[in-house]
Each structure stands twice: as structure tokens, then as C-alpha cells.
Amino acid sequence: MNAALRVAREEWRLLRRDRVALPALALLLLLSAIAAFTAWEQRHAAAAERARHQAQVDHEFHAQPDRHPHRMVHYGHFVFRPLNPLAAFDAGIDPYTGHTLFLEGHRQNSANFGDVRQSSLLLRFGQLTPAFVLQVLAPLLLVFIGHAAVARERERGTLRVLLAQGLPPGALVAGKGLALLAVAGLMLLPAAVALAAIAVSAPASAAAALALGAAYAAWLGLWVLGVVLASTLARRGRDALLALLAAWAVGVVLLPRLAPELVTATLSLPTRLETDIAVARELAALGDSHNPDDPYFSAFRQRVLAQYGVARVEDLPVNYKGLVGMEGERLTSELFARHARDGLALQQAQLARLSGFSLLSPAIALRRLSMGAAGTDLLAYSRFLTQAEAHRYALVQALNRLQAEQMSWAGDRNSRESRISREHWQGLAEFRFTPEPPADALRRTLPMAGVLAAWGLALGGALLLATRRLGGGRP
16 A cells, blocks of 8 residues: 555656646636636526516415416416425536426416527537536547556566566556546546535535535546546557547537437427417317307216205206316326326336446436536426426416305396405415425436446456556566
8 A cells, every 4th residue: 555655646746846736736626716716606697596586476376366267277377396405516407407487277388488499509519517527528538648647668678677676567547546536536626616515505405415526526536536547558659548538528528419319310399380279179079168059068067966955057056167277187187297297208118228328328317417406407306396386277277266156146247246366376386396306216226327437446456456457467
């Protein structure tokens, strides 16, 4: 161990003399700090803006005058998707999905106003976040700093001298790895500070922040193993550099962007137009609540009359129009929910296929783990849509129930009497989003953590074999 530490100190001495490595490391640290600060500010500003808009539309809904309840159904309401605190570390799919949802009767709208659609096309290449810096830029710098760690000794002819003097090959490789691991630790420092700040400001996210820190530490550790392995196997530092640059380009840049395209080509989602056409056809087959001669709603009228033991809708103790509105909303909402479940199931099947590519690129496993822990993945987004749809259905049905219970059949047909007091919709529009418990989110990331661990074992085993070969079979 003492020999490995001496080798690590010598490697650090060479690093301090390097006119490129230290400035590059300083620039990366500065970029990481800037990324953490700007991402936190953007997340804080977006969260404050959405909270302000939510309070405004809630106030406007509650301030509506006396109206007919069905007019309130079509007046609708807006809800805004709240941001997870860890979105400041890894924005995930949030920039690509909408955050504003309009809730109204008889329709299930999609979320709108994604950041990518409102910003420059450059945003599609990735936001400047701590996660982006660690996923893409930090490994590249590790490659440039450490590619010649062992190969340099072979090129200079000092490798045989060191081994002849009794330095164990394992101590040499371990020392080179420890020096590079210390560099990786410095690269992780700004992100660790950012995660600690998020954990302090949002204690509920502390476990997820710790998991993110561990995941990115493992990611940089993989690259330390890979860089030292390539340097140990290569005869020249230039050969190791070319191999590592190719691995970075394919594993970090190409495959994470190519794999989703390949998955989509083999398992495609229906387009928005196709979905709308299918929903419209099924809605037409359900029945028309506005048509008194519609077969389904004619049968529904007979069931209601039989339930209350009357012969005419005018004799019902409740307003029949409100009952029709409730039944129509139930039918359409079940249809919307089924299509939403089918779409989510198809997207989850796509993600399952995408996970298979993590065996070729650990960057895919890291990104899925990172988004899952940060609460910015597909399931977190679909959780918002599901809860918003449940809120929409409850709001519309509450208004329909007001029409059924607070208005008479005769009064509903008289324009002067077809309104109720505004007090009835006070508090109806308030939406409270419940995020996924951090323990459940972390449990979902375990398979991807297992993939990273498998990559670590594979690289560690390969490095052990390369070290034995370096010493002619000696450890």
C-alpha cells in the first residue's frame, strides 16, 4: 500500500507540472459550479412562476360569479406541474414535456409549453446541469489526463526498471488508479455540494440526493478503471487515447442517442393524430348524451326512472340533466383512462428495450438511474398526468352533481333561474400533487444500479488480468 501511495504522489507531481491538465481541471470545476448554480436558479424561478400562476388561476376560478354548473364545466381550470427539488441536478425529460394542463369537461388535454419547444434548438443537445457535466464532460477529461498513466512508463522504458527494482505491478497500477481517482473526486466535489444543498433545503429528497451522489461516484469510478485498463494494455499512450476517445464517443454520445431511435423503429407509438382519430371513433360509438333518442342514453333514462319509481324525468327528485352529464363524463373518462394506460404501457415497453442497451453503454444505465432518483423520468411525469386527470374528473363530476342536486328540471330550462351561487365551487379547483415516495423511486432504480455494478466488476476483473500480464503473471 505504501508503494501504491508513492506512485500516486509521483503521478500527482507530474499532473501539477502539466500545463494542460490543471487548467482543464480548473475549467471543469468552474463549469460544474456554474452549472449547479444556474440550474438551481432556473429551477427555483420556474417553480416560483408555476406556483404564482397556479394561485392566480385558482383565484380566478373561485371568483367566478353565480353561474350554471355546466358553464363552469366548460370554463375549465389550469394546473401546473410542480418541479422536484432534484430537477436542479438532473432535469431529465422535464424540458421535453409540457408543464401546463387545461382541465375541462368531456376532454382529456395534453400538457403544453415544454421548455424545448419554446427555446433555441441548442437546448435539444442537453441542458447545462451538474448531471450533464458529470455524464459527458468529466469522463472526457479523465481520458485526457489518465490515458498515458501506465503506457508512459512503457514508452519511456522506466516500466522494466521499476519492476526490476521490486515494485509490484499491482502497486504500480493501483497508484496510477488512486491518482486518477483523486482527480475524479475533485470533479465530483461541486456536484456533491449542490446535492448537499438540495438535501438541506428539501429533507425529503436527502436519500435520493445521496443515491445520486453514489451513482455518479460509481460512474466516474468506472471511467477510472477503464482509463487505467486501456493505459495498461496499450503499448503507447496515443493508442490508449484513441481507444478511449472511441469508447467515449460511442458509449456516451452515440449509443444513448441511437438506442432510442432503434427502439422506436421496432416498437413505435401511435401519432397524436392517430390517437385522436381512434378516441373520436370510440366516443361516437359510446353514445351522444345530447341526443334524447340515442340508444344508450334512452336505456339510461329508463333505468333512472325505474330506480326512482317515476314515469317522467320531470317527476324525478333530482335534475335529470345533471345525471346525464355525470354518466356521459364517466363513459368518456373511462375511455380516456384506457387510452392513457395503453400509451403508458407502450412507453414502458420501450424503456424496457432501451434498458437492454445499458449492457453496451453504462451511460444509459446511469441516465435512467439519475432521472429516476431525481424524479424527472417518464413515470414521474405520468404520475402527474394521472393525478391531474383524477382531479379533472372529480372537479367535473362535482359540478355535474351540483347541477343534479342544486337545480330542478324546470329551473334548468328557465334561463333566469339556471344558475347557482358561486359559493358552491369554492375550494373545488385546488390541486395537490403527491410525488412518488423516495423509497419507491430508489427501488425502481436498483436494476440500473446493478448494471453499473456489473460493469464495475467486469472492468475490475479485466484490469486485474492486465496487471498480472504486466508483471509476467506476478500480482
